Amino acid sequence: MYRTYTCGELRISDVNKQVTLAGWVQRSRKMGGMTFVDLRDRYGITQLVFNEEVNATLCEQANRLGREYVIQVTGVVRERFSKNANIPTGDIEIIVSELNVLNAALTPPFTIEDNTDGGDDIRMKYRYLDLRRNAVRKNLELRHKMTIEVRKYLDSKGFIEVETPLLIGSTPEGARDFVVPSRMNPGQFYALPQSPQTLKQLLMVSGFDRYFQIAKCFRDEDLRADRQPEFTQIDCEMSFVKQDDVIELFEGMAKYLFKEIREVELTEPFLRMPWADAMKYYGSDKPDLRFGMKFVELMDILKGYGFSVFDNAAYIGGICAKGAACYTRKQLDALTEFVKRPQIGAKGMVYARVEADGNVKSSVDKFYAQEVLQKMKAAFNAQPGDLILILSGDDAMKTRKQLSELRLEMGNQLGLRDKNKFALLWVVDFPMFEWSEEEGRLMAMHHPFTHPKEEDIPLLDTDPASVRADAYDMVCNGIEVGGGSIRIHDAQLQAKMFEILGFTPEKAQEQFGFLMNAFKYGAPPHGGLAYGLDRWVSIFAGLDSIRDCIAFPKNNSGRDVMLDAPGYLDQKQLDELNLVIDIKE
């Protein structure tokens, strides 16, 4: 061992001990005849002292140490003259008698400090240096702790972690698969799993009863800002359960994790909001409930007064921002610009201030008498000083989504989205299907194995689009942290589902035959859930992006710029795989 202590553990009680430490030079400074070096490792920082008068040669060596040199020192622990209350080792320092340079270091391309001067690109290229920064390493320590606690909780509830294979078959339903050519089976490919969904269902058929896995999953999608081609799920499945059973168990896990990781006690049961309400009142299937601004529909109140925008609208709705009547014209114009951005796509925004005397002053006063505006005020239960913001449109669902964006923006502007406050809820009763314009058919909203609500099963024949599913998402602070469903365990119902989704029986058999066949041998009722680990760690860590809770993330082109991967293969490798590359222009 190169050390007798780490750089984080010496205290005043260790004074006079002879110790050996090893680590990186964080910084050094020369003051008169003394040289002070901060030695860093994962556990902390310890101050080293070299005295020119005592040992000039040694001090001279210390003066030549550069940032990030790896050194080993031996010396005696001494009480510091001027203590540093900011670090746990701040009471002591080491009077060094031996110095051994284990490795020199080039000057790093950015500073290894909490607030670094390195931009994203250079930090990613030198990720191994970026990971030296406390802030980044702490996120990965949190991730480690979180997986330890997840396993502890699930193990205590009788769940068994089962590793499912990563080289499986490709299933074109769903997102695009990453595929792996098989050399031993020429012309054939494995696929990397988008999730262990079908395999965990097979484990239920096997009687495993309670399964989980912290599982790598893969999706070859065009990457949006905060997506990664490989990501990690906490994947769970249970047998002989109904929706309430799954929800209770995983609500328990969420509460356990908040307590263990963040020391936050969530005592109340989480709200369970039907999907239809979430859309109606928040325009989102993942509402941020850290703040109010619930939508108020205004069709009855504002239609029929000659304002053609509203008169022709399929939806009129608004939010009430408490105390924001002070917004200036400039701020309101900026909000209008915000909702008119192509990503949001509203045509415009109407606003109304509630003045000190209770009167409402709106941007459409010429169409509406005060009496109508007062009715509106009452609908919002708005008070003097409040600001009402209204959107309308010819597609109710689209307009609600626009209003949702406006609501979130107002939440940001008014400081209502505190990262240290946590609002959790379940969104339930999702629709079974959604219409795909692109495919010209109904698609499974969750996936084709989701169980329809028992009472809606007759609608599968008459009005499939209105069928609701036993599906549920857990939402935290406006982010979907997990979701799942009760699954179909009946081969006939599963076959009907594939039929509605436009599969021929042959195609269904080809792609999911193994699962439908398995169901014929005694499948128990079952259901489950998967959490996005990366996402959940980022919430706990108070991060905006998942990237900094992943050790070696990829950029938006799916590249690992540190490894410079992907790359080209040797011709020999391509030949062995029976592959020819043919890039079309």
Place this chain on the structure above:
Amino acid sequence: MYRTYTCGELRISDVNKQVTLAGWVQRSRKMGGMTFVDLRDRYGITQLVFNEEVNATLCEQANRLGREYVIQVTGVVRERFSKNANIPTGDIEIIVSELNVLNAALTPPFTIEDNTDGGDDIRMKYRYLDLRRNAVRKNLELRHKMTIEVRKYLDSKGFIEVETPLLIGSTPEGARDFVVPSRMNPGQFYALPQSPQTLKQLLMVSGFDRYFQIAKCFRDEDLRADRQPEFTQIDCEMSFVKQDDVIELFEGMAKYLFKEIREVELTEPFLRMPWADAMKYYGSDKPDLRFGMKFVELMDILKGYGFSVFDNAAYIGGICAKGAACYTRKQLDALTEFVKRPQIGAKGMVYARVEADGNVKSSVDKFYAQEVLQKMKAAFNAQPGDLILILSGDDAMKTRKQLSELRLEMGNQLGLRDKNKFALLWVVDFPMFEWSEEEGRLMAMHHPFTHPKEEDIPLLDTDPASVRADAYDMVCNGIEVGGGSIRIHDAQLQAKMFEILGFTPEKAQEQFGFLMNAFKYGAPPHGGLAYGLDRWVSIFAGLDSIRDCIAFPKNNSGRDVMLDAPGYLDQKQLDELNLVIDIKE
């Protein structure tokens, strides 16, 4: 919830309780007016009773239940008339009042019993049914417990589990990579990791100090009997350590696991055997020390007596099988056939029995006087009743390996390889390089990042083939369960190693530039180890194959016969990936 209790938990103290159970019909039998059904779930078996006289309709329903039907029953717990001491629920039974068939089942293609009538092929095709068998499920439960305990131990020692990416770059050094075409980077490929070796070394450069990961690894090799294309490693790395530190920590883990999993206390320090000794005395770098039969070299004793086979041999050596002098001529001929099989490749075998009077009777008596044979007897310290088996050859290393196979076979025949006995040791001081006939150059025996022994570094220039490495394997019962090394942390030494391995500086830079560059920014001394999880679980489970401790294994052609993967892609998928398949005859 479909049940109030599982099938494994009701006891005599629960008598008179009304309960609801759910599970699979294990078997049913009709006795007079009574029908008995054994209901099974993961937790156990509970006997259900239906009485024709009490409820004829219900009993009639019960009589129609087939094997593996999934049912839910409600009834009252009653003390059994004839108790079954073999199962924990054997004191009670359930008088059923309600029966609900949750799912019917086809007759399974093999019996779901500990000793099944299903052959390997059919069990793999219907793996989800095979996994219902206690024997198989127990292995996966053991695997789960083992990963829980591994994490507990390593977490307690300050190790952080870090997930490293699975989509990385291809490195032709080592085994063959599985590759993944990148759609977003046309013509380029990711590779799946053969191990997280370079990434964990980068984490050491990052100052993570103690890293581990239970990591999926991939190798596209022609599969031998007991290899899988994807397998799982317990992968570990530590900074500021020397070989002894790594060995001590992981010896501690082995002892911890044996205690927790198998209740076996291993109190003695493990033997550390230099590789040269392992080869000399056991002809193997993973000697099975559950039994003796150490090799005795006989060159000095048996050369020069006119037996040309020995006179021309580069190596003559033998083993002494205690008490096996009773072997018949037929048994000895079979042993000769055994060593002459092409997989072993010996030319023949010489044997000698020590008779009751102490005389030695050998198969080459016409060349050797009793006096010489007595010298041989003394070399083995052989006693009356012992059997001496001797091999010779013109390549010492090859002959030792043949003798090793013979030794293991004798161990099997004499019942010396007890699965409930565990002999662990470290093999240390491996050679740094081995000569590859195929490549016509030195290859790294472990991998190119292995640190040479400090005292052997000067030999790198003069006699690289004789350089020993700071490399170590943990061996249990003749199986390598893990191995590792101290790594090179100096960019110059690493460059020299690549040079000896025949890399041009450009090629080294291209393939490992990211690592060599990282080393320039302050790499700590570091080392580590990786255990084969599948292998280790199979030892704990007393299995001969790793296949039955993997939920969904692949066959020898790398196929998952249950999923029927790999398979063919749609043309659209190939086009998106810019790939054309070109199978040469």
